[in-house]
Amino acid sequence: MAKNIVEKIWDSHVVYQEAGKPDLLYIDLHLIHEVTSPQAFEGLRLAGRKVRRPDLCFATMDHNVPTKNLPTINDPIAKKQIMTLADNAKEFGIQLADIGHPDQGIVHVIGPELGLTQPGKTIVCGDSHTSTHGAFGALAFGIGTSEVEHVLSTQTLWQSKPPTMEIRVNGQLGIGVAAKDIILAIIAKWGIGVGTGHIVEYTGEAIRNLSMEERMTICNMSIEAGAKAGLISPDQTTVEFLRERRFAPSAESFDEAANYWLSLASDTDCTYDVVLEINAEEIEPFVTWGTNPSMGTGVSKTVPTSADYTSESDKSALNKALTYMGLEEGQPISSIEIQHVFIGSCTNSRLSDLRTAANIIEGKKVAPGVNAIVVPGSYSTKAAAEKEGLHKIFLDAGFEWRESGCSACLGMNEDIIPFGERCASTSNRNFEGRQGAGARTHLVSPAMAAAAAIEGHFVDVRKYVTQVV
């Protein structure tokens, strides 16, 4: 019987199955960071339990780490949390990319970089953006701290098999339109709850044409559509990305592994519980105007008005969002002035993101009154970018070039947007207070963020990129 990739991976990971119970699933890779793990390790200690498979765990610090003046960590509570992870990794024998280690970085950036992320694996992390790893055709999802403890103890999780959803992106993406715009368009079209309870597979010509880094951007934001996980069937692009990565299969077994990975792709006549379709041609560079990721529109458009909504609860949500964001109904998106630009996060901080942004700003200057920072997703990304001289382009334009970490995506470190100020951000969430109390976040692609940095307000980046491509 024809199967989709979710069914193939699920069926091959069932440890125990019984009617009336969730399935007991084996977990192949457990990624760990400092914020959602301390209580789990403490739970193990209190119960006198061990980590069952430390060899299948990999830990790093990312959420709290400062992105300047390292190795000093000024915040004593953050420092304690970071030190606690180092102590726990040592006590339980888990491999750690510590602060200052060349492998350190955002957990969802380093997993793929190191080749830990591979097709067909079940991957979990105490972080909702674990869906990123689905770009490789892995079944990857975020879990809570109690589940982190459960995986540490048993290397398994009880999971009910969710229904599947295909989101097919037909046709070709326009020049200057990014993977970020695809996922923001999907969420705007169907809402932040569309994927709730489902695992999404992204398919179609536009998805097939994306690089691995672009696929990661799409899968990363699956959770912003409510999905449990989002993935893309592996193909030759996936295989080539993994070749010669440190934790990828060695040269002797690589071909065998690659054949297995390719066999996991959804069968052509497989089915899904829900199918949605969107045309890539109708997607333009996106900007969010509200306080959840579905509140976004094309850069040529205007902020909605209450007349655009029928239900009272939607009108009220619009009103609340615009009050928080300090915007007027019907205001053109291009008239929104920004004071901050953040290029970073597990969504858009990889080498290709930095290259795209650098292309836009090369030879130009950040607009007066705009603070712009670049936070590479990992030390490896940072080193690669510096080798190409990208840091010079950013610095010459007036950007700050920072150390790696989650940074202003959630502002757990000092990288906070001040009250009432506005940020063009390549991150994934524009919730109230996400980047700092009272901060106003607009989610955009790296190219759109770079263009906004130069002009001081949102602008259609396609006027820049037609010359570049």
Added chain:
Amino acid sequence: MEPINIVNSIITPLDRKNVDTDQIISKEFLKRIERTGFGRFLFHHWRFDAQGNENSDFVLNKPEYQGSQILVAQDNFGCGSSREHAPWAILDYGFRVVIAPSFADIFHNNCFKNGILPIRLTEIECDEILAKGLASPYSVEVNLEAQTVVGSDGKVYSFNIDPYYKQMLLNGWDEISLTFQYEDYIKAYEDKRVAF
């Protein structure tokens, strides 16, 4: 975790949809390495203004809802971040039950691990309960065994729940201890597991 079956309390009507876990517990409170003590930070930026003064309009600050153990909200409650600090804060504040038309998956899972009962009622039923609770304090009795929410006006709302998670909550089971009973299956799986 503490078993749960019957909860009798006035409801706290939080008339919002898409309440994300960033609002439930803001990032500045995630640096603590304990599981407890998050209740005083619940909905911090809605409860307090930038100067730290109580916002008297916010439902949690209204005197008539103090002591409530049942939170009622609209669609897609708990969306966004996986932070289990969100259910820890809800529990530590004193809530044992959250009622909404739908929940985000990770938050929903996290509730079961902490002895919080998440109840899905229809949007119409939630709207009705919210309206009653907003008009004047409204008490209900939640009965997990019977899978009912019975209002002080006699109105009965029934809900569905996965039987596995129902037993977990009723008995307060530690899931890890349960899973250890399947050690032989895990070992057998590991013996035949394909890894490159």
